[in-house]
Structures are given as C-alpha cells and as structure tokens.
Amino acid sequence: MNTAITVAGVTVEPGERRDVAPAASEWYTGDRTTLPMAVLNGVEDGPRVFVTAAVHGDELNGIAVCRQLLDTIDPERLRGILLVVPVVNVLGVQMGSRYLPDRRDLNRAFPGSHTGSIAARIARLVLDEIITGSDVGIDLHTAANHRFNIPQVRLDTSDEEALGLAIAFGAPFVLDARLRPGSLRAVAADRDVPVLTFEGGGPHRFDDDVIDVARRGVLRVLARLDMIDDPPAPAHDAPMVLHESRWLRADRGGLLELHVEPGEHIRPGQPLWTTVSPMGAEHNEHAAEDEGHVIGSTTLPLVHPGQALLHVALPGDRHPAEDDPTEEEDPGEDDDPEEWYSR
Ligand SMILES: [Zn+2]
Structure with missing residues (x-):
C-alpha cells in the first residue's frame, strides 16, 4: 500500500489525482501565472516519474501527449507516483514563443534560483517541485523553428538502465546526446535522475503521428518501470541507437x-x-x-x-523494444544546429 504525498503544498492520497498550480510568475498586470501539474498517486508503491512538456513555449506536441496520458492513466491502477506537467513555460506558450519574455531560454536556466531572472525562478520551481524526489523524467520537445525532427529519444546512452527505458519507448531512433549545461536534463543528471528527452515534429503545430509515438512511448516506459499494466505496442519495434550526428x-x-x-x-x-x-x-x-x-x-x-x-x-545498432527488462541485452533537448554537437 502506498502512502499520501505532498506536492507544492497539496496532499494527494493513494489512488487519487489532484491538480496543483504553484505560483510561477506574474504578468505586467500583476496577475499571477502558475505552473499547473497533475499529481497521480498510485494505490501501490513504485517509482516517481515526471513528464514535462513545452519547456520551450512553441513546442506544442508534448502538451497534447500530456492531455492524452491524463485521459488514459487511472491512479487507482497505478503503482508509484506520476507528475504530468503539460505546460512548463507558461509565459512562452501564451506568447507563442520558444523563450521567456526576457528572451531567455528556460532550458539553459537550470538549476535556477529564487532571486534570479524570470527563467531562473521558473527553473528553480521545476527543480524543487518536479525533478527533486523523482526517479525518472521524460521531457517532451519538438524541433526548433523551421525544422522538423523524426521522433527520437535523446539521452546519455552510457546509463544502461536509462538506455533500456529509451529502447522500450519505441521511437524509431535513440540518440546519444551530451548533457548541455543549464538544461533540465543536465541538472536532473546531477541529482541522479535520468531524463529521456523526446524530440519529434516541429513547433507551433500538433503532429498527430508524432504525438502517437510519444504517447505510446511514455506508457511503455511506465510499464517497463512496472507502474502500469498492458502497455500499447511500440510505434517502432526495433529502435536504431545512434551515437554520432x-x-x-x-x-x-x-x-x-x-x-x-x-x-x-x-x-x-x-x-x-x-x-x-x-x-x-x-x-x-x-x-x-x-x-x-x-x-x-x-x-x-x-x-x-x-x-x-x-x-x-x-x-548505429538496432535494438528490439523488449517488454521484459530481464531479457534486455546490452543495450535535443534542443535542436539548434549552432549549439547542438554530438559527443
Ligand atoms: Zn525544445
């Protein structure tokens, strides 16, 4: 049996979903903006996983993925804790912008601080309420402006457990990607929380095929962590693991x-x-x-x-997306080509 948990000051009983919305920033009018998230506390013990989307405010596919996940996952059948955060960069999404109003990139502002820039304060809130205390994260992105990405999971593939999760995700490609200072993935890695960064589609739109790959992928990761039963089939049954690009x-x-x-x-x-x-x-x-x-x-x-x-x-090498972790063998954040380097 699981126990009650408290997230952002709200207590969530086992088998319950509560939506919480800690203060994130303010508009010029002084009206508060919040960081809305759904907290699903399972009936049984298990890992704590977060799913974040729209860290870049123009990358919308992940918002649709989160909504579909919340339609699907029943806390009364869940083992462990799931945090779903559909809109991390609330100000950017409202403006249709990748960045915050001060032109800062939220995914370069981690770990952030309580007294820094807008980006730093939101990053710190995400670190304190979402990343800290989690076991695994999945951060949903798309390509940047005027680009399109085939669905792919990026991570540090030297972490074999995380690589197993990335292969289970079932996107066509898994890409070894170095950690970029200031990113959500890097600051989580510093705290031993592996994060799978999903990249798929382009900004300012919903790519239905990409959304479907990501929805299946998240559910398959949760199943591999034994948090849910009966995951959907993978979108791609033998992901290619790529090491250099x-x-x-x-x-x-x-x-x-x-x-x-x-x-x-x-x-x-x-x-x-x-x-x-x-x-x-x-x-x-x-x-x-x-x-x-x-x-x-x-x-x-x-x-x-x-x-x-x-x-x-x-x-690279092709890996079947096995359901049974014991059978596993060995095994863009962002996508600005001016910034992105393979290892
Ligand atoms: Zn992004």
Whole structure:
C-alpha cells in the first residue's frame, strides 16, 4: 500500500489525482501565472516519474501527449507516483514563443534560483517541485523553428538502465546526446535522475503521428518501470541507437529542393538536395558523402550558404523494444544546429 504525498503544498492520497498550480510568475498586470501539474498517486508503491512538456513555449506536441496520458492513466491502477506537467513555460506558450519574455531560454536556466531572472525562478520551481524526489523524467520537445525532427529519444546512452527505458519507448531512433549545461536534463543528471528527452515534429503545430509515438512511448516506459499494466505496442519495434550526428549545410544559396525526408537511410552518392537560383541559371546538386540516417531537416524553401539543412546520424545498432527488462541485452533537448554537437 502506498502512502499520501505532498506536492507544492497539496496532499494527494493513494489512488487519487489532484491538480496543483504553484505560483510561477506574474504578468505586467500583476496577475499571477502558475505552473499547473497533475499529481497521480498510485494505490501501490513504485517509482516517481515526471513528464514535462513545452519547456520551450512553441513546442506544442508534448502538451497534447500530456492531455492524452491524463485521459488514459487511472491512479487507482497505478503503482508509484506520476507528475504530468503539460505546460512548463507558461509565459512562452501564451506568447507563442520558444523563450521567456526576457528572451531567455528556460532550458539553459537550470538549476535556477529564487532571486534570479524570470527563467531562473521558473527553473528553480521545476527543480524543487518536479525533478527533486523523482526517479525518472521524460521531457517532451519538438524541433526548433523551421525544422522538423523524426521522433527520437535523446539521452546519455552510457546509463544502461536509462538506455533500456529509451529502447522500450519505441521511437524509431535513440540518440546519444551530451548533457548541455543549464538544461533540465543536465541538472536532473546531477541529482541522479535520468531524463529521456523526446524530440519529434516541429513547433507551433500538433503532429498527430508524432504525438502517437510519444504517447505510446511514455506508457511503455511506465510499464517497463512496472507502474502500469498492458502497455500499447511500440510505434517502432526495433529502435536504431545512434551515437554520432551532424548537420549538413547548404554550399550554395537558392531555392531548396530536398530529395530525402527525415527517417530515411541514405547512402554515399545519393542526391540529398538541389539548390536553384530564382532565374534558373545556377543549378547545384549535393550528394551524400557518407552513409547515415536523416533524423531532422529544415522546412524552409529558401537557403543561404552555410544554412543547416539535414541532421544526419551515422549508422548505429538496432535494438528490439523488449517488454521484459530481464531479457534486455546490452543495450535535443534542443535542436539548434549552432549549439547542438554530438559527443
Ligand atoms: Zn525544445
């Protein structure tokens, strides 16, 4: 039998869901904004897991995933504690912006402080109320502006237990991604809380296929942690684990025609894109030099030289998404190509 828990000053009995909303910041009017979260306290003991979305305010897919999870998961059948936080960056979502009103990136503001910037204060609230005391986290993101990501789970793959969770998630790709200072994932790792960062789709929209991959993925992770029964089938039954990636950039400016899509396996010599000048005088085709998997792409039709066009990972290893953890063998945050490096 589980016991009552208290989150943000609200007590939640076993088998109960309570929605709590600690103060997060204020508008210019002085009206309070809150950090709304659902606390599901299971009837039986188990791990504590958090699911966060919209740390970047224009990344909306995770908000839909959280809503669907809350429709699905019954605290009377849950083992352990689940915190679901659909809108972490409330101010950014209201403004339709990745950032906070002071242009700060919330995912670079961790661990934050009670007396710092808007971003620092919200980060500190997330750290105190959500990350601290949790065993595992899942942070839902999309690609940044003008980009699209194939569904992928990013984590430090040297953590074999977390890698097992990432494979169970069942997205097409698992990507080894270094920790970026100031990110939610990095500050959680400092406190021994592994976080799976899900990246899928693009900003300012709902990508239904991506939302479905993520919904199934979260439920499959909860099942692997023995918190729920009967998880859905994985969206992809043998995720590819990738260890290295880079962005391929335009060599010439012009109108862009991409010849490959996110998710595609590319081979040396395969045409990747053509740039054409508006008058048609210049016509430049770019072919792949190496084998790889396209995990993200630009969605812009016009490009300058140096613009990041395709995010390509080197071939990795395929892993069946096993349901039984004992059978497991060995095994973007964000996505700004100016900032993102593989290990
Ligand atoms: Zn993001």
